[in-house]
Amino acid sequence: MTAEPIVSLSNVTKTYHQRGQDELTALDDVSLQIGRGTVHGIAGFSGAGKSTLLRSINLLERPDRGTVVVNGEDLTALPERTLRQRRRNVGMIFQEFNLLANRTVVENVELPLRLAKVDKKARRERALATLASVGLTEKAQSYPERLSGGQKQRVGIARALVTAPDILLCDEATSALDPRTTDGILELLAGINQERGITVVVVTHEVHVINALCDRISVMESGRIAENFELGTPIAPRSPIARYLFGLADRPSRGWEVTDA
Ligand SMILES: Nc1ncnc2c1ncn2[C@@H]1O[C@H](COP(=O)(O)OP(=O)(O)OP(=O)(O)O)[C@@H](O)[C@H]1O
Ligand SMILES: [Mg+2]
Numbered sequence: 001m002t003a004e005p006i007v008s009l010s011n012v013t014k015t016y017h018q019r020g021q022d023e024l025t026a027l028d029d030v031s032l033q034i035g036r037g038t039v040h041g042i043a044g045f046s047g048a049g050k051s052t053l054l055r056s057i058n059l060l061e062r063p064d065r066g067t068v069v070v071n072g073e074d075l076t077a078l079p080e081r082t083l084r085q086r087r088r089n090v091g092m093i094f095q096e097f098n099l100l101a102n103r104t105v106v107e108n109v110e111l112p113l114r115l116a117k118v119d120k121k122a123r124r125e126r127a128l129a130t131l132a133s134v135g136l137t138e139k140a141q142s143y144p145e146r147l148s149g150g151q152k153q154r155v156g157i158a159r160a161l162v163t164a165p166d167i168l169l170c171d172e173a174t175s176a177l178d179p180r181t182t183d184g185i186l187e188l189l190a191g192i193n194q195e196r197g198i199t200v201v202v203v204t205h206e207v208h209v210i211n212a213l214c215d216r217i218s219v220m221e222s223g224r225i226a227e228n229f230e231l232g233t234p235i236a237p238r239s240p241i242a243r244y245l246f247g248l249a250d251r252p253s254r255g256w257e258v259t260d261a
Contacts, residue, residue, distance in 0.1 A: 004072065005033035006167060006199050007057055012066035014052055014223075026052040027063065028223035039193050039200045041210045043245055044220035050203040053220065054169050057201065058090040059083060070167070088116055091160030095172040097152040099144040099159075106131060106140040109158045116163065130158045134188060150181035157188065161198075168192065170202045174209060186212045207246060219245060 014027040026049045034040045042050045055061040056068055059075045068075045070090070075083060099108050106127050113123035131140055134154040144152055153173060160168055170189065174182040190213055193200045202213060210217055210231065219227045219242040226239040237243045 003036055006036040006071060007032070007034040007201070008067075008069040009033075009053075009056065010067045010069070012053075012056055012063045012068065014049075014056065014061060014063050025223050027056065030066070030223070030225055032218055032225060032228075034199060034201060035216070036199055037193070037197050038215040039190070039202065039213050041214035041217035042201065042203045042220060043205060043210060043217050044226075044241065045205060048220040049223040050220055051171055052223075054171055054201060054203050057167070057169060058087050058092065088112065088163040089165050090167045090169060091163065091165040092169040092171070093153065093156040093160050093173045095175045097144075097149075097156045097176075099152060099155055101144055104141050104143055105136065105147070105155050108144065108155055109162050112159060112163045126162055127158070130162045131155075133161070134158045148181070149177050150184055153177065153185050154188070157185075157192070161192070161196075165198065167199045167201065170200065172203055172205075175204075175206070182208075183212070189213060205245075 009030055009032045012027050012030045013025065016024045016026055018024070030053060032053075042053055044050055052061050056063055057070070059068060063076065070086070073086070075086060078086065100111070103111070106124070109127040109131055110123045113126060118126070128137070128140060131137055134157055136151060136154050136158065139147060139151060144155065147155065156173075168189075173189075174185050177185065186209065189200055189202070192198050200213070202209060204210060214231050216228065216230050218225045219237075219239065221239070221241045227237060227242045229235050229237070235246070237246055237248060
């Protein structure tokens with residue numbers, strides 16, 4: 001990677017301690033660099049540590065060890081107040097959309113601006129402009145329950161973009177959607193990356209999402225990165241997990257579980 005990466009994780013380790021259970025290492029000495037303006041995928045099966053890795057990029061998950069450098073600044077060294085400001089630079093969308101049911105669409109999108117203490121008029125204007133950019137102007141006054149899954153995710157995307165972040169984190173953002181709706185959302189995300197230059201990090205277990213969107217991916221297994229690769233050129237996965245993910249090998253014999261659920 002030539003230019004300075006926008007995100008650089010070094011030796012990040014995160015262990016969960018639960019009473020009455022063995023401790024669980026969700027991230028095990030992970031180092032990863034994400035290029036500015038790229039779409040970076042994090043793939044792997046359930047429990048591999050993908051969400052924990054994603055959430056450590058904005059320090060929603062604080063590592064036990066290691067550093068998280070974003071835009072040249074070590075977030076692990078920042079006081080909580082400064083960290084809250086920096087988080088506005090990182091939008092996030094989720095599989096289950098996480099919209100507030102008792103707020104209208106436009107009020108949901110305004111929420112991050114309200115937290116940032118932007119005044120009422122300015123935040124309404126910015127929320128409406130952001131809703132227009134995801135094609136949802138006519139739903140501004142609706143409540144989330146009246147929207148389709150795809151529309152709900154567009155609201156989630158608008159809410160993530162309203163603070164004009166330069167990174168967008170997506171945790172299984174299309175896993176609750178049907179294939180056609182998924183493609184619409186993937187196109188929207190690709191446009192956001194290309195037109196606004198926003199760096200997009202997508203967690204997924206779907207090869208389709210990887211192929212449609214990613215410039216580069218990291219394949220995770222048991223809290224570690226098994227393999228990184230560049231897409232767009234012929235790929236030759238070496239790790240058993242990546243070979244399985246890309247349909248090149250049978251399921252590796254042990255170390256993780258797949259269910260059909
Ligand atoms: N708050 C927590 N407390 C205890 N264990 C946790 C917590 N969060 C995650 N874990 C454990 O850490 C491991 C990694 O979890 P993570 O959610 O990052 O996996 P994932 O790859 O995102 O899985 P999935 O595809 O199912 O979402 C799992 O074994 C999980 O049970
Ligand atoms: Mg997850």
